[in-house]
Amino acid sequence: AQSVSQHNHHVILSEAASLELGCNYSYGGTVNLFWYVQYPGQHLQLLLKYFSGDPLVKGIKGFEAEFIKSKFSFNLRKPSVQWSDTAEYFCAVNRHSGYALNFGKGTSLLVTP
Amino acid sequence: EAGVAQSPRYKIIEKRQSVAFWCNPISGHATLYWYQQILGQGPKLLIQFQNNGVVDDSQLPKDRFSAERLKGVDSTLKIQPAKLEDSAVYLCASSPPTRLGGELFFGEGSRLTVL
Numbered sequence: 227a228q229s230v231s232q233h234n235h236h237v238i239l240s241e242a243a244s245l246e247l248g249c250n251y252s253y254g255g256t257v258n259l260f261w262y263v264q265y266p267g268q269h270l271q272l273l274l275k276y277f278s279g280d281p282l283v284k285g286i287k288g289f290e291a292e293f294i295k296s297k298f299s300f301n302l303r304k305p306s307v308q309w310s311d312t313a314e315y316f317c318a319v320n321r322h323s324g325y326a327l328n329f330g331k332g333t334s335l336l337v338t339p
Numbered sequence: 340e341a342g343v344a345q346s347p348r349y350k351i352i353e354k355r356q357s358v359a360f361w362c363n364p365i366s367g368h369a370t371l372y373w374y375q376q377i378l379g380q381g382p383k384l385l386i387q388f389q390n391n392g393v394v395d396d397s398q399l400p401k402d403r404f405s406a407e408r409l410k411g412v413d414s415t416l417k418i419q420p421a422k423l424e425d426s427a428v429y430l431c432a433s434s435p436p437t438r439l440g441g442e443l444f445f446g447e448g449s450r451l452t453v454l
Contacts, residue, residue: 230381258441269342270382270430270445316381324434324441326372326395329381 228253230319232330239307239337247302247333249317259300260318260327261291270316276300287311312337341365343446345431351452357419360449363412364433370394372443373406373416374430382430388414421453 233248251257261273274285281293291302300317314334318327344363352358364371369390374382385404387394390411399406403422408414418425428450432443 232381260442262445269447270432272442275442318381320441322441324370324389324394326384326387327382327441327443329374329383331379331381 228319228328230317230328230330232315232317232333234333235331237333237335239335241309241337241339242306243337245302245304245307245311245335247315247317247335249300249302249330250298251300251317251319252298253319253321255321258320258322259291259293260320261285261289261300261302262316262318262329264314264316264332266313273302273315307335307337309337309339311335343431343433343444345429345446345449347449348447349450349452351454352421353454354423355420357417358421358451359418360416360429360431360451362414362416362431362446364414364431365435365444367435368433368444369411369436370434370441371408371414372432372434373414374432376428376430376448378427385416385429418451421451423453426451426453 229252231250259276262270263273264270276283276293284290314332316332317330371388373385376382385399386396386406388408391408406416428448430448432445
């Protein structure tokens with residue numbers, strides 16, 4: 227079955243620490259990949275997306291993600307986190323434009339001052 | 340640009356009662372989605388509309404859940420009768436007519452508590 231796996235459910239980091247959140251998917255063929263973020267009390271919003279081309283994608287607020295096709299992975303990274311990055315992070319996949327997104331279970335990130 | 344509007348934001352009902360949620364997507368977005376997000380899990384697709392037609396409702400519990408999008412714009416999701424396990428946030432999302440991957444835009448959600 228097609229699925230999206232996020233390895234870390236809860237992550238606690240100190241400010242200025244580096245972040246890497248894992249995401250693997252089990253789709254065959256071409257996929258579109260997304261990372262969404264949900265800040266406390268706010269709606270889900272797009273951090274970054276990959277359709278094709280350069281496998282290193284840059285998003286908002288200093289986040290980036292690398293698509294590694296051979297590993298079916300799309301890990302999210304940030305070199306130095308801030309307290310304001312405290313949020314839930316969701317990896318999502320779809321096969322084609324117009325198809326619904328399939329989400330992972332999410333990772334809760336807490337950044338301590 | 341106005342975002343995806345949902346109401347009500349919060350609803351508390353007893354089991355076996357009914358509830359309805361409303362969603363107005365971003366203007367011009369032909370595709371509308373309803374997702375269910377249970378605490379501690381990622382959003383799970385319930386139903387997808389393209390204009391006023393259903394594209395995918397394979398995960399919609401049709402014995403108790405129904406959804407409609409009569410004029411291809413706003414949509415209603417209904418649960419009747421509700422069960423305890425329906426306690427969740429119901430998210431509405433829409434996407435524009437694009438060939439470039441289909442980013443979804445989400446509303447703030449309707450939080451349902453079933454007692």
